Amino acid sequence: MFDLIEIKPGTFRANLLNEDDIKSYSLKTNTNWCVVSSKISTRFVCRKIFKCHHSSFHKKTPEENKKGKSKNSNCQAKIEILIKLSTKDTKKKDVYVKDGLPAVISIQNDHNHTVVSGEALSYLRPTRDVNIQFEEYFNSGLGISESIKIHEEKIELKHGINSTELANAHMNPKYRTVRYWYDEWKKLNLGPHSGIGVNKVHL
Template identity: 80%
Template sequence: MFDLIEIIKSTYIKSYSLKTNTNWCVVSSKISTRFVCRKIFKCHHSSFHKKTPEENKKRKSKNNVYVKDGLPAVISIQNDHNHTVVSGEALSYLRPTRDVNIQFEEYFNSGLGISESIKIHEKKIELKHGINSTELANAHMNPKYRTVRYWYDEWKKLNLGPHSGIGVNK
């Protein structure tokens, strides 16, 4: 039997998200007689669980991925977004990649704090892509401060121990 979740997580959705500067959320995962398994994804900017249908009757972008017996996979894409996908604001809502997370962990292991890590990372992006590049606004490559703070807090718990209670490093 196909494990569609692994197919989606490992290849299709990740690569499609990176190429189109979008993020996708699972709307439904249905079991049916026609398909072995099926998942429907919607763009994370859609109105799913945010507004009533009457408030937002604009076009919705969605990916409909299902697997039929005898076929590797069928993917249908309805690429009508009701928002821009190339503006600085839209790019800032993207999820950072695992590679960026690892890069920040290396900064923390080198003794840098949150602000220093962000400054060095932004300088590297500016040197590679230019000072006015869209990569500075793209959260896939340049995460927000609160994301880096979360990563730093997780890194501190793992490497330095908790702030209080059992296991505090003195």
């Protein structure tokens, strides 16, 4: 757990040292964030700017998207994180660095879309822990559909049959995601279907 102090509306100081807490923030707020800027300098540890995954960053406009629903709602929500160096000089100039809060976090959290509807939750990226869980299903001999079924049953047992967690792709990935994971797992564990590298079966 990390310490977070609001020094003015939308601006916080925290004891962040890496990006793990951004992932935690994403999980707790049902949002995804894309890195749009990342800088390293001798004047600070790092500086990153994150935009909501419904921003226009690296996306076609809804009119240009011919494949289906567009994630681009031109959302302006963003997070900027600056982690200052912890030195004698910075501790003298910045009392928060001295108190072990070297990170300056600026949050513009005005999403132009809901973050709790079933559709919004379905756009979220699955966590690495969920990915690992499905790899365990595959290792135990389960296929795609079987893995999805047992995973949803676990969610229902823990959160209820009609819980929003079932629609939340953070913890309940879509079929195409599970299929991709399964294909990658097969390549790693069973080898390609044909050509060089095919595993031979000895009868």
